[in-house]
Amino acid sequence: QQQQQQQRRRGAGDAADDPDGNSGDDHDNDRHDHDHDGDDHDHEDAGSVASLSASARGAQRGGVAREQHVRVTNVVFMGMGEPLNNYDNVLCAIRTMTEQRLFGLAESRVTVSTVGVPKVLQLTRDAPNVNLAVSLHAPTHELRARIVPATRGFSLDSLMDAMRTHTEVTGRSVLIEYI
Numbered sequence: 001q002q003q004q005q006q007q008r009r010r011g012a013g014d015a016a017d018d019p020d021g022n023s024g025d026d027h028d029n030d031r032h033d034h035d036h037d038g039d040d041h042d043h044e045d046a047g048s049v050a051s052l053s054a055s056a057r058g059a060q061r062g063g064v065a066r067e068q069h070v071r072v073t074n075v076v077f078m079g080m081g082e083p084l085n086n087y088d089n090v091l092c093a094i095r096t097m098t099e100q101r102l103f104g105l106a107e108s109r110v111t112v113s114t115v116g117v118p119k120v121l122q123l124t125r126d127a128p129n130v131n132l133a134v135s136l137h138a139p140t141h142e143l144r145a146r147i148v149p150a151t152r153g154f155s156l157d158s159l160m161d162a163m164r165t166h167t168e169v170t171g172r173s174v175l176i177e178y179i
Contacts, residue, residue, distance in 0.1 A: 075105060078113035078133070082150050087119045094127055113177065115148050116159035124166045132166055133175035134159065 075097060077083040083090045090112065097105045107129035114120060115135050123130065138144040141156045151159075163174045 074109045076111045076113060082115060082117060083112050084114050084117045084119040084123065091126055094130060115151050116154050117150060118154055120162040121165060124169050128170045131172060131175065133177055134163060135177040135179055137179055
């Protein structure tokens, strides 16, 4: 238990180890961990229960792979609240997972699923090779806004424009999810 507590305090410890078994401490200066408040702990965001830091997400990926003795080949940011409302940490986690010296996952093997918030185009600029999936939930903006309040400030027309821009800029299709 003491080891687990120490690892949590260090920001996931050996779960950030690279595939060659080197300690995550070797890469402390290279890691892209940067929470706004300077700590590396889960914190509360408006509209979500908790937002994992980038290192915690990377640790989850590394820990799952080690525990199950499997090679992780794809990662989807989904079912954890709106990923783009935790943009800096999601982008940092993507960069950590795709860093060759750490996990070496190809950006094309990473998908960010969103209900469509204004940061869609920022993701297009910052991580153009990451796949984009959009959860529609409803065919009209009014119904969508009732079902998913986070979409109120981003109309379906704006979302469609953002998806078109994403496709034009990246050459990648957008996956449409209808839940």
